[in-house]
Amino acid sequence: MVSAAMSGSIASGPVARGHAVSVEAVVIGGSAGSVAVLGELLPGLPADFPPVLIVVHVLPSSPNPLANLFAPRCAMRVQEAEPGAALERGSVYFAPADYHLLVEPGRRCALSIEPPVLFSRPAIDVLFESAADAYGKALVGVILTGASADGAAGLAAVAAQGGRAIVQDPGSAESKAMPSAALAAVPSARVVPLSALLAELNALEARA
Secondary structure (H helix, E strand, C coil), X not given: CCCHHHXXXXXXXXXXXXXXXXXXXXXXXXXXCHHHHHHHHHXXXXXXXXXXXXXXXXXXXXXXXXXXXXXXXXXXXXXXXXXXXXXXXXEEEECCCCCEEEECCCXXXXXXXXXXXXXXXXXXXXXXXXXXXHHHHHEEEEECCCCCCCCHHHHHHHHHCCCEEEEECHHHCCCCHHHHHHHHHCCCCEEECHXXXXXXXXXXXXXX
């Protein structure tokens, strides 16, 4: 397991200016403990924030309740992703249960029933890799608390395309496995404690 103190740059506040490309989309992945983290992040994002696509590992046998849970609490429009839906500012898209969520080259949602990745469908890697292809340097990838290595390869794909990589500090995570795996894959990722994650997201466009 990789220590956050040895990987990435640990942040207590917004990162300094320097990334010249505007943020056009944010992808977020998490597992164990991530619903509580999203409860601190999503209600604090403004109504005109870039599109946010989210994969949270949920049981495949039941509908994903997260869109309905967060919709009344957020300024952004919160919905379950549907095939062909255009990705728009001010909208949050949750992956449906038992479907991979992808971003098509035309920046629309796509769903897939391809086999699970690292025992997960939806898989974070699938979303991040497809979004990295679609958005390149204009993408931000965020890995939250979780209990698997899903998301590590996807975050590496985001970084390889020039996008920004952010990882919740494992020291503030309910489950350290996912953020630690992400830091092992992307040692240059920005490491942000839970207490500073919302400010980090809200500062993204100000830094462009």
